[in-house]
Amino acid sequence: MLPDDALMKTNQIIQGDALQELQKLPDSVAQAIIADPPYFNVLEDEAWDTQWKTAEDYLTWCDGWVVQSMRVLRDDGLAFIFGQLGKREHTFLHLMSRLTQQHQFHDLIIWDRAVGYDERRDSFTPQYEMVLVIRKGERVKFNKDAVRVPYDAKTIETYLKDKRYKDMDARRAHLEAGKFATNILRVPSLKGLSKEKCGHPSQKPIALIEKLIACATDTDDLVIDPFLGSGTTAAAAQRRGRQWIGIEKDPTYVQIAQNRLQESLL
Numbered sequence: 451m452l453p454d455d456a457l458m459k460t461n462q463i464i465q466g467d468a469l470q471e472l473q474k475l476p477d478s479v480a481q482a483i484i485a486d487p488p489y490f491n492v493l494e495d496e497a498w499d500t501q502w503k504t505a506e507d508y509l510t511w512c513d514g515w516v517v518q519s520m521r522v523l524r525d526d527g528l529a530f531i532f533g534q535l536g537k538r539e540h541t542f543l544h545l546m547s548r549l550t551q552q553h554q555f556h557d558l559i560i561w562d563r564a565v566g567y568d569e570r571r572d573s574f575t576p577q578y579e580m581v582l583v584i585r586k587g588e589r590v591k592f593n594k595d596a597v598r599v600p601y602d603a604k605t606i607e608t609y610l611k612d613k614r615y616k617d618m619d620a621r622r623a624h625l626e627a628g629k630f631a632t633n634i635l636r637v638p639s640l641k642g643l644s645k646e647k648c649g650h651p652s653q654k655p656i657a658l659i660e661k662l663i664a665c666a667t668d669t670d671d672l673v674i675d676p677f678l679g680s681g682t683t684a685a686a687a688q689r690r691g692r693q694w695i696g697i698e699k700d701p702t703y704v705q706i707a708q709n710r711l712q713e714s715l716l
C-alpha cells in the first residue's frame with residue numbers, strides 16, 4: 451500500500467531538481483526507479499549534459515541522487531540506471547564502479563539499439579547502451595514471465611520433433627509461452643521520423659522502458675523517474691497500469707511530457 455497523503459501525489463510530473471524533489475518523498479514507496487540521468491559531456495549542445503566542471507563533480511552529484519533514490523525504493527525494489535560509452539566517454543564506467551561499491555549490484559543490462567551510432571573510424575561501431583541495476587535488499591520482486599520472447603512457428607514445429615519429451619501438449623504449451631528474455635534487450639532506437647519521437651534528444655523507446663517496468667513491478671506499484679525528459683517512463687507506466695512520479699528540471703520537457711500523456715502519444 452502506498453501512503454495516502456499530500457506528501458506524495460502519484461501520476462504527476464514534478465518540475466524541479468531531482469535531488470531536492472526526491473528528498474521530499476517518503477521512504478520505501480517506489481517498487482522501481484528508472485533513472486536516465488545526464489551522461490556528462492556526451493550531448494555537448496545540451497546545457498543539461500554539460501553542467502559539471504569535472505567528472506568528479508558529476509560523480510559526486512550522482513552519489514546524492516542515487517542515495518535518495520535508494521531511500522525511496524522499497525526493500526524488494528530495483529533501481530535501473532542508464533549510461534553509455536558510445537563516444538568513448540567513460541564516466542559511466544566510473545559511476546558503475548562507485549555505485550556497486552556503495553550499493554548492491556543486481557545486474558548489468560545491455561540495451562542493444564539494433565543499429566550502430568556515432569560511427570568511429572578506429573574501432574567497432576557502438577551499438578549498445580547499458581543499464582546498471584542495483585537493489586536494496588536481498589530479495590527482489592522480479593517477474594521473468596512478464597517479458598518472454600515468442601518462438602516463431604517454424605522453431606516450435608522443429609522443437610516438437612524432439613522425441614525425448616513424453617507429454618507433447620505440455621511441451622507445446624511451454625514453447626508457445628516463449629523463452630525467457632536475456633539481459634541483452636534488443637529494442638531499435640528511435641529514428642528521426644519515428645512517430646514516437648517527441649522532441650527530446652535522448653528519448654528512450656517506450657518498448658524498452660516497458661520491459662523493465664513489466665519485470666520489476668506489479669499493477670498499481672509505484673515507479674519513480676528522477677529525470678523524466680519527454681515522459682517515456684510515465685507513458686510506459688500508464689500503459690502497464692502502474693503508478694508513477696516523474697521529476698524533470700526543464701520546463702520545456704515537462705510541457706512535452708504533459709502533452710504526450712494527454713494526447714496519448716504513448
Ligand SMILES: C[S@@+](CC[C@H](N)C(=O)[O-])C[C@H]1O[C@@H](n2cnc3c(N)ncnc32)[C@H](O)[C@@H]1O
Pocket residue numbers: 466467468469486487488489498650652653654655676677678679680681682683697698699700703
Ligand atoms: C537523458 S535525459 C532523459 C530522457 C528520458 N529518459 C526520455 O526518454 O525522454 C536526462 C534529463 O534529465 C534532465 N535533468 C538534468 N538535470 C536535472 C536535475 N538536476 N533534476 C531533474 N532533471 C534533470 C534533463 O533536462 C533531461 O531531460
